[in-house]
Amino acid sequence: MIRTILAALVLASAPALAIAECSRGHQQAMSCADGMIWDKDSKSCTSATG
Template sequence: MTIKTLVTAAALVVAPTFAAFASCSGHSQQAMTCADGTIYDAASNSCKVVSG
């Protein structure tokens, strides 16, 4: 019965680590979209009208 208790305790300790890793590995960066005729300016963190 001691072996079963140790294996169960080890599984309960390790499981949250794997769950946290699995939930954080699939993120992607969100992109800013601007209206037609404008372009995103990272310095001002807004859309600017394209001239030219």
């Protein structure tokens, strides 16, 4: 009986733990329009020619 309850708790909490682990440590890639490049200092897209 105890094993069944523990197994149910583990299975019920697994999705929440997976979501928490997945969102940690990831960065989303920044994309700029054509002719623009990402400037790390200003943290924005700037003209590639200037």
